[in-house]
Amino acid sequence: MRIPDPLKNNMYAELARRNLKRQAVRTVLAAIGIIIGVIAISSMGILGNSLKLSVTDSFSDIGDKIIVSPVPGEDFITDKQVDQIKKVSNIESVIPVISGGEIVEYKKGGTTIQYYVAVYDIKKDDLDKLADLQEGRHFKPGSTECVVGSSIAKNLDLKLGQKIEIDGSNLRVVGILKERGLGFDINTDSGVFTSSEMYGKLYPDADEGYGTVIVIVKDIDKIDSVMKDIKERINKKDELVTVFATNSITESLDSVFKSISLFLMGIGSISLLVAGVSILNVMLMSTMERTKEIGIMKAVGASRRDILKMFLLEALFLGVIASTAGAILTIGGSYLIMSLLVKNTSYLFTLSSMFYVVEGFFFGIATSLLGGMYPAWKASMMRPLDALRYE
Amino acid sequence: MPETIADIRKVTKIYTLGENKIYALNKVSAKIEKGDFVTIMGSSGSGKSTLLNMLGCLDLPTSGKVLINNTDLSKLDDEGLTSLRRNNIGFIFQQFNLIQTLTAVENVEIPMIFNGASPGKRRKRALKLLQRAQLPPEYADHKPNELSGGQQQRVAIARALANNPTILLADEPTGNLDSKTGHGVMELLRELNQAGTTVIVVTHDPRMEEYSRTTIRLQDGEVVNENP
Ligand SMILES: Nc1ncnc2c1ncn2[C@@H]1O[C@H](COP(=O)(O)OP(=O)(O)OP(=O)(O)O)[C@@H](O)[C@H]1O
Numbered sequence: 180m181r182i183p184d185p186l187k188n189n190m191y192a193e194l195a196r197r198n199l200k201r202q203a204v205r206t207v208l209a210a211i212g213i214i215i216g217v218i219a220i221s222s223m224g225i226l227g228n229s230l231k232l233s234v235t236d237s238f239s240d241i242g243d244k245i246i247v248s249p250v251p252g253e254d255f256i257t258d259k260q261v262d263q264i265k266k267v268s269n270i271e272s273v274i275p276v277i278s279g280g281e282i283v284e285y286k287k288g289g290t291t292i293q294y295y296v297a298v299y300d301i302k303k304d305d306l307d308k309l310a311d312l313q314e315g316r317h318f319k320p321g322s323t324e325c326v327v328g329s330s331i332a333k334n335l336d337l338k339l340g341q342k343i344e345i346d347g348s349n350l351r352v353v354g355i356l357k358e359r360g361l362g363f364d365i366n367t368d369s370g371v372f373t374s375s376e377m378y379g380k381l382y383p384d385a386d387e388g389y390g391t392v393i394v395i396v397k398d399i400d401k402i403d404s405v406m407k408d409i410k411e412r413i414n415k416k417d418e419l420v421t422v423f424a425t426n427s428i429t430e431s432l433d434s435v436f437k438s439i440s441l442f443l444m445g446i447g448s449i450s451l452l453v454a455g456v457s458i459l460n461v462m463l464m465s466t467m468e469r470t471k472e473i474g475i476m477k478a479v480g481a482s483r484r485d486i487l488k489m490f491l492l493e494a495l496f497l498g499v500i501a502s503t504a505g506a507i508l509t510i511g512g513s514y515l516i517m518s519l520l521v522k523n524t525s526y527l528f529t530l531s532s533m534f535y536v537v538e539g540f541f542f543g544i545a546t547s548l549l550g551g552m553y554p555a556w557k558a559s560m561m562r563p564l565d566a567l568r569y570e
Numbered sequence: 571m572p573e574t575i576a577d578i579r580k581v582t583k584i585y586t587l588g589e590n591k592i593y594a595l596n597k598v599s600a601k602i603e604k605g606d607f608v609t610i611m612g613s614s615g616s617g618k619s620t621l622l623n624m625l626g627c628l629d630l631p632t633s634g635k636v637l638i639n640n641t642d643l644s645k646l647d648d649e650g651l652t653s654l655r656r657n658n659i660g661f662i663f664q665q666f667n668l669i670q671t672l673t674a675v676e677n678v679e680i681p682m683i684f685n686g687a688s689p690g691k692r693r694k695r696a697l698k699l700l701q702r703a704q705l706p707p708e709y710a711d712h713k714p715n716e717l718s719g720g721q722q723q724r725v726a727i728a729r730a731l732a733n734n735p736t737i738l739l740a741d742e743p744t745g746n747l748d749s750k751t752g753h754g755v756m757e758l759l760r761e762l763n764q765a766g767t768t769v770i771v772v773t774h775d776p777r778m779e780e781y782s783r784t785t786i787r788l789q790d791g792e793v794v795n796e797n798p
């Protein structure tokens with residue numbers, strides 16, 4: 180048997196290159212089809228992915244939390260219920276939260292700025308589990324000190340040591356939290372955290388329980404069983420609390436964006452389909468034109484497989500070159516568009532966006548090969564004499 | 571007893587054009603011995619090319635058998651026929667049939683590519699063959715359309731010799747050439763024959779007969795006489 184020699188393929192490659200060059204205009208037209216197809220598929224993928232990233236990025240939760248809140252009609256979660264939750268296994272920590280909405284007044288120069296915030300009564304250890312300190316320290320128990328979220332600090336231009344006024348009481352800012360983004364548990368960025376004593380002073384007739392209980396699970400895989408356990412314990416007789424896992428939102432967001440991406444890429448695929456047909460057309464014309472050449476090749480010792488290989492190689496060349504061009508144009512174009520319109524290109528150079536570029540690249544090559552398959556097969560099946568006689 | 575290299579047994583080739591049946595060959599039988607120089611003669615349309623194409627494994631008979639090296643062609647698949655064409659047969663066409671995108675030397679390399687020869691080796695051999703076919707070396711890198719008819723025919727001959735064939739088939743190799751150039755080509759064929767290659771030439775030209783040892787005369791698809 181003949182051993183496929185890598186050097187031998189050089190001449191096939193050379194032949195493919197020359198044949199593509201011989202019909203330069205036609206080759207370029209076919210390549211443009213592929214290029215557009217690749218661009219369409221990968222940029223649609225990137226678009227969907229960037230949409231997804233920009234939305235999911237604004238959520239901080241990885242989804243290892245369970246939010247327990249009273250059902251409508253129940254005002255709060257009792258200490259007893261919190262104890263019941265604590266008995267459930269696989270729980271990392273239970274954070275009972277008391278909160279109220281407030282207008283903060285802050286004097287700056289001569290004017291008084293008003294700002295709506297949420298005031299929380301959370302133990303300082305528990306707060307540590309939800310957000311990190313950017314600067315300063317935690318409030319001391321029993322003091323009138325407070326820690327504020329990053330967006331409050333930014334919007335009110337707060338520095339450590341300054342005072343804010345809530346409901347007539349002055350609270351001293353001793354710590355500022357790191358920006359955390361939107362969450363499903365509590366919104367630390369626009370929260371004011373203070374001691375229980377201070378909170379009690381602000382809300383003298385607050386409920387005897389908690390507005391929410393945040394449960395952090397040890398292992399995200401156990402989230403469902405923990406949820407079930409909590410429900411079973413507390414809602415044994417009556418429906419008292421609703422339990423909700425933060426990852427359920429990210430999960431459904433994920434599936435929404437997956438379908439958006441798929442839909443967009445479907446649109447891209449149509450253009451690639453058109454490109455495939457144009458490749459088919461180009462290669463078919465080229466086999467017709469080269470019928471005589473195929474006859475000669477066969478007469479001097481080319482087998483069906485050799486002919487098939489030559490034509491497929493040509494399609495492959497076209498596909499690789501066009502797809503590479505398409506991929507480069509996609510990355511370059513996306514970069515340009517993103518930097519000009521959104522002024523943020525970070526979503527482009529993510530693994531998931533690049534995956535769509537790679538996918539578009541391979542789709543382009545596959546389309547080209549598929550389009551070249553039938554003409555190549557047709558060429559290989561020509562009878563040598565008929566091919567030689569063809570004018 | 572001399573070895574038979576090609577055995578044609580009651581070969582019939584029928585072309586059907588609408589209602590009409592054309593007997594391009596009608597029960598043609600002939601044996602060709604190894605090392606022979608055969609001319610196939612006959613008027614236009616007598617079936618010469620049809621017969622030669624069968625010997626070149628380019629065409630199969632409607633009925634009857636063609637045996638090359640004692641192998642029945644009808645028993646071979648594409649791979650088998652290809653390997654026979656590639657390794658045992660060199661074909662020189664009347665119309666040269668060179669590949670226009672390739673240079674003279676590359677055209678000669680083509681059969682060696684399908685044979686799996688390494689690039690360096692095949693280039694060297696191709697240049698040697700061109701020299702042997704008396705193409706001036708400065709034309710080796712010319713494309714066929716930059717060559718004269720005679721030069722193209724020389725390239726075609728060099729290509730036919732690429733894989734060292736045991737049988738060399740030529741369909742009116744001098745038909746497109748002036749008589750002097752034609753003479754040169756025939757001399758070359760004689761030289762090759764003397765080196766041991768079986769040469770089978772289709773020709774109109776009675777003067778070519780002087781080169782041959784055997785002549786197969788065809789008329790309306792039938793052998794009229796076969797002189798010893
Ligand atoms: N593909 C074909 N279809 C129909 N008829 C054909 C075909 N090929 C050959 N023939 C017929 O078969 C007969 C023999 O043709 P062939 O080409 O063998 O003749 P030839 O002896 O080579 O003639 P010439 O000297 O003109 O080349 C002719 O009558 C021709 O018309």
Ligand SMILES: [Mg+2]
Nearest residue numbers: 618619620741
């Ligand atoms: Mg003829």
